[in-house]
Amino acid sequence: xxxxxxxxxxxxxxxxxxxxxxxxxxxxLRKGEVLGLLxxxxxxxxxxxxxxxxxxxxxxxxxxxxxxxxxxxPQVAKKHIGYLPxxxxxxxxxxxxxxxxxxxxxxxxxRTAQHASIDRxxxxxxxxxxxxxxxxxxxKGYQQRVGIAQAILHNPAVIILDEPTxxxxxxxxxxxxxxxxxxxxxxxxxxxxxxxxxxxALCDRVQIIYQGQTVFEDFLQGLEQRHADCILRLGFEEPxxxxxxxxxxxxxxxxxxxxxxYNVYVEGYQHMGDHLCKLAFAEGWKLTEMTPQTTDLExxxxxxxxxxxxxx
Amino acid sequence: xSIVYTIAFTELRRMFYSPLAWSLLAIVQFIMALIFLMxxxxxxxxxxxxxxxLDKPPGVTDTIVAAVYLWAGIIMLAIIPIxxxxxxxxxxxxxxxxxxxxxxISMIQVVLGKYLGxxxxxxxxxxxxxxxxxxxxMGTSLDWGKLLASMLGLVLxxxxxxxxxxxxxxxxxxxxxxAVATFGFLLLLVVFYISGNSQSSYSELFxxxxxxxxxxxxxxxxxxxxxxxxxxxxxxxxxxxxxxxLTDEGLQN
Numbered sequence: 001x002x003x004x005x006x007x008x009x010x011x012x013x014x015x016x017x018x019x020x021x022x023x024x025x026x027x028x029l030r031k032g033e034v035l036g037l038l039x040x041x042x043x044x045x046x047x048x049x050x051x052x053x054x055x056x057x058x059x060x061x062x063x064x065x066x067x068x069x070x071x072x073x074p075q076v077a078k079k080h081i082g083y084l085p086x087x088x089x090x091x092x093x094x095x096x097x098x099x100x101x102x103x104x105x106x107x108x109x110x111r112t113a114q115h116a117s118i119d120r121x122x123x124x125x126x127x128x129x130x131x132x133x134x135x136x137x138x139x140k141g142y143q144q145r146v147g148i149a150q151a152i153l154h155n156p157a158v159i160i161l162d163e164p165t166x167x168x169x170x171x172x173x174x175x176x177x178x179x180x181x182x183x184x185x186x187x188x189x190x191x192x193x194x195x196x197x198x199x200x201a202l203c204d205r206v207q208i209i210y211q212g213q214t215v216f217e218d219f220l221q222g223l224e225q226r227h228a229d230c231i232l233r234l235g236f237e238e239p240x241x242x243x244x245x246x247x248x249x250x251x252x253x254x255x256x257x258x259x260x261x262y263n264v265y266v267e268g269y270q271h272m273g274d275h276l277c278k279l280a281f282a283e284g285w286k287l288t289e290m291t292p293q294t295t296d297l298e299x300x301x302x303x304x305x306x307x308x309x310x311x312x
Numbered sequence: 313x314s315i316v317y318t319i320a321f322t323e324l325r326r327m328f329y330s331p332l333a334w335s336l337l338a339i340v341q342f343i344m345a346l347i348f349l350m351x352x353x354x355x356x357x358x359x360x361x362x363x364x365x366l367d368k369p370p371g372v373t374d375t376i377v378a379a380v381y382l383w384a385g386i387i388m389l390a391i392i393p394i395x396x397x398x399x400x401x402x403x404x405x406x407x408x409x410x411x412x413x414x415x416x417i418s419m420i421q422v423v424l425g426k427y428l429g430x431x432x433x434x435x436x437x438x439x440x441x442x443x444x445x446x447x448x449x450m451g452t453s454l455d456w457g458k459l460l461a462s463m464l465g466l467v468l469x470x471x472x473x474x475x476x477x478x479x480x481x482x483x484x485x486x487x488x489x490x491a492v493a494t495f496g497f498l499l500l501l502v503v504f505y506i507s508g509n510s511q512s513s514y515s516e517l518f519x520x521x522x523x524x525x526x527x528x529x530x531x532x533x534x535x536x537x538x539x540x541x542x543x544x545x546x547x548x549x550x551x552x553x554x555x556x557x558l559t560d561e562g563l564q565n
Binding site for chain 1: 314315318319322326329330406407408409410411412413414415416417418
């Protein structure tokens with residue numbers, strides 16, 4: 001495989017008793033990429049991440065990190081991973097500085113370099129002011145940052161974050177997202193979430209997992225054009241001639257909502273908004289509203305989940 | 313190897329961050345002090361007058377020192393489980409075990425580090441207890457060989473307790489269950505000793521299996537390599553089981 005592949009996992013399987021948590025998931029993470037693992041609760045996101053970080057052995061499958069096999073050389077491979085689990089692995093009775101020093105030693109950072117890497121992690125995560133405080137006394141947002149700080153401490157090639165923004169307030173979420181975006185510039189990042197806007201805000205690529213299987217995988221850039229059928233809601237001040245709307249080629253269906261409002265189903269045409277404006281202007285319709293009705297990833301996501309449920 | 317020390321010293325430091333270590337040290341010291349006082353008083357008021365008629369009477373080392381260490385061993389049956397219960401069970405409950413598991417270290421290093429941390433604490437505890445019998449030196453002469461043998465016996469006995477406690481803590485997710493199970497296991501071995509010595513069901517095997525049987529000869533000042541071997545096997549066995557358990561944990565059960 002190419003040098004660019006930092007995580008390569010093939011055909012991962014893992015079951016708990018009778019229940020298959022993960023059944024045949026493939027993961028690839030290229031250098032400098034931010035991959036979002038999306039799925040409803042219990043889809044197998046965390047299980048997949050546990051396997052990638054060596055916390056859980058898969059029943060079947062191969063994992064290599066930076067070209068190093070995780071099962072043959074776990075201790076070498078783990079040096080290249082930074083992992084923030086769902087439950088923060090922090091000791092509440094230690095100060096931030098003590099905790100990071102311990103982590104630095106565990107990660108095998110050379111004694112001379114420890115100070116510098118701790119400083120860098122503190123600074124990146126905005127922990128400078130609280131470094132001497134007990135972790136247990138910090139707010140959830142700061143604790144989460146400590147969790148991220150320990151994950152990036154040894155400057156790993158791959159950073160794996162399991163639901164990094166769960167349970168935070170909106171301001172903290174913004175801050176953590178900002179941090180993740182920064183990390184994405186230098187490291188390969190993989191994060192799991194069930195929050196759709198998060199993936200849209202942060203990721204280059206998305207992989208949707210449902211019931212232990214990958215049901216969707218694509219780059220976010222240009223996702224809309226490739227996949228989503230868009231719905232526009234139009235409102236007019238006066239009644240219009242709907243037939244003229246129907247005449248436009250890319251419009252599939254027009255749904256009247258009453259009081260001169262319509263849902264227009266558009267397929268494969270990005271400049272529909274502009275087109276409709278011009279048409280309305282030319283026809284003298286008084287346009288009062290034009291709202292896109294879907295966030296595209298959400299449609300895909302809900303659609304997939306419903307489709308899978310219908311099949312089951 | 314430096315990872316082992318790192319884990320050990322962090323473990324020891326974290327014990328002293330919680331009130332647990334301090335209160336254990338204080339309570340053990342308080343109870344042992346009462347026992348020590350009682351033994352000294354009994355020696356002065358009852359034993360010494362009786363022995364004064366004998367030709368070669370047993371000294372304070374036999375009557376007081378050995379008894380202090382025996383009592384210490386008995387009390388530790390309840391104390392060590394409280395000490396060892398946290399090691400792995402608490403890390404699992406708090407989710408901090410992930411930190412160790414995701415780090416580029418082996419489970420051998422983790423187990424040895426945790427065990428070394430426990431042993432350092434136990435050595436501190438034994439050192440504090442030993443101050444009391446040693447204080448007798450101010451007033452009388454002591455048989456240092458016997459005292460050291462008793463001390464070594466207690467170190468080995470507690471080292472074996474700790475190894476068993478560490479293993480049981482690695483099996484369960486709840487610290488309190490680990491403590492209860494460890495206490496039960498240690499008591500079971502004491503019961504082996506008692507039952508092995510009873511007249512109706514005398515059994516060499518039971519006495520051999522019990523950790524207390526091997527402890528008593530140290531108290532008498534006898535350093536037998538067979539006893540030493542018993543403790544080493546016991547410790548290595550349980551540490552090995554712990555390492556195995558933790559290494560296999562990610563695998564399918």
